[in-house]
Amino acid sequence: MRHFAPSRxxxxxxxxxxxxxxPKPKTLxxxxxxxxxxxxxxxxxxxxxxxTSNIHTSSSSPSSSSSSKMSSTQISANAVLDLxxxxxxxxxxxxxxxxxxxxxxxEIVKEALQHVPSSFNSQSNRVVVLLGAEHEKLWDxxxxxxxxxVPEDSFASTAGKMAMFKGAAGxxxxxxxxxxxxxxxxxxxxxxxxxxxWAVQSDxxxxxxxxxxxxxxxxxxxxxxYNPLIDAKVAETWSxxxxxxxxxxxxxxGKTGDAGEKAFGPVEEKFKSFGxx
Ligand SMILES: Cc1cc2nc3c(=O)[nH]c(=O)nc-3n(C[C@H](O)[C@H](O)[C@H](O)COP(=O)(O)O)c2cc1C
Numbered sequence: 001m002r003h004f005a006p007s008r009x010x011x012x013x014x015x016x017x018x019x020x021x022x023p024k025p026k027t028l029x030x031x032x033x034x035x036x037x038x039x040x041x042x043x044x045x046x047x048x049x050x051x052t053s054n055i056h057t058s059s060s061s062p063s064s065s066s067s068s069k070m071s072s073t074q075i076s077a078n079a080v081l082d083l084x085x086x087x088x089x090x091x092x093x094x095x096x097x098x099x100x101x102x103x104x105x106x107e108i109v110k111e112a113l114q115h116v117p118s119s120f121n122s123q124s125n126r127v128v129v130l131l132g133a134e135h136e137k138l139w140d141x142x143x144x145x146x147x148x149x150v151p152e153d154s155f156a157s158t159a160g161k162m163a164m165f166k167g168a169a170g171x172x173x174x175x176x177x178x179x180x181x182x183x184x185x186x187x188x189x190x191x192x193x194x195x196x197x198w199a200v201q202s203d204x205x206x207x208x209x210x211x212x213x214x215x216x217x218x219x220x221x222x223x224x225x226y227n228p229l230i231d232a233k234v235a236e237t238w239s240x241x242x243x244x245x246x247x248x249x250x251x252x253x254g255k256t257g258d259a260g261e262k263a264f265g266p267v268e269e270k271f272k273s274f275g276x277x
Contacts, residue, residue: 087212088262090220093168093253100217102131108213109172116206119191119198122184125206126175126244134238138173138249139166141233142226149229165224168253172210173234174203175244203247211250220255223248 097105106129113127130138143162150158165171176199185192207223214221227246234240 083212083216087208087215088220088259089222090255090257090259091222091251092164092256093220093222093251094256095167095169096254097169098218098254100219104217105129105131105170108217109210112206112209112213116202116209118202119195120184120188122180122195122199122202124176124180124184124199125203126177127206128173128175128238128240129170130173130238131170135168135170136166137237138171138230138234139163141237142230145226145229145233165251168251169219170252172250172252173246174207174248174250175240175246176200176203177241177243178245179243200247207248207250214250214252218255219252220259221250221252223250225249 109127109129113125116125118124139162142165143159146158146162147155181195181199184195188195211221211223225248227248231246234246235242235244240246
């Protein structure tokens with residue numbers, strides 16, 4: 001199956017953060033093997049693996065003790081960067097989740113939700129995972145909503161696109177809790193105008209984390225933004241609290257082809273560096 005190719009780094013990072021209760025993956029990456037010998041589990045909020053450069057550290061060296069300022073690590077930044085580079089936008093997606101169970105997907109999402117940072121640790125991110133018929137319902141809702149506003153003569157292509165999303169396996173809905181943002185604004189008035197921005201930034205970190213985590217599990221995903229058009233109907237359908245503001249929808253499923261070409265501007269135009277280590 002192409003999206004579970006052994007060459008993939010699937011289940012590397014995510015397996016390091018979570019002890020899966022699902023069957024062993026068919027192919028163990030070196031890091032998966034390492035992580036199995038560690039004490040990480042989902043009830044232990046302290047991951048045993050930290051992601052820092054391993055140039056000067058090794059898991060067995062004295063420098064990995066808790067007294068060291070430098071965190072121990074069993075993988076290099078390159079393993080993280082490889083996954084980040086592998087993450088792409090994929091469509092169309094299939095309903096084939098391979099061996100990934102609902103429980104495992106929910107574990108991954110919950111772990112990311114808990115560990116992605118937020119300003120002042122305000123924890124404003126909220127997530128809803130929709131799978132199977134519930135995922136399909138979302139795209140029926142979106143189709144119906146768009147039908148009411150898209151001109152009739154161009155609706156066929158819109159409907160085709162919605163059918164494509166519906167054909168995927170699931171959708172992760174990303175929200176921010178406006179009650180939390182408001183509370184932070186009241187508590188730290190001097191930063192009042194920053195908290196809405198920081199909430200969006202934290203949500204974006206979560207979106208990227210999960211996009212990469214799904215890639216690590218061999219799945220494909222694409223990011224959509226049918227909010228605020230669908231907000232009211234989504235809230236009604238899944239009893240979403242009024243204070244949860246929808247920010248994005250990450251559609252995921254099995255890859256059915258390669259990602260499109262991607263152009264990169266020269267990094268020199270985007271990067272500056274001063275000083276030396
Ligand atoms: C903030 C943000 C918003 C995006 N919105 C959409 C969207 O609404 N629909 C969509 O199909 N792709 C969306 N994308 C995906 C981008 O088009 C895509 O990430 C970009 O072209 C780079 O391609 P890659 O994801 O394959 O690296 C969005 C990406 C980001 C980061």
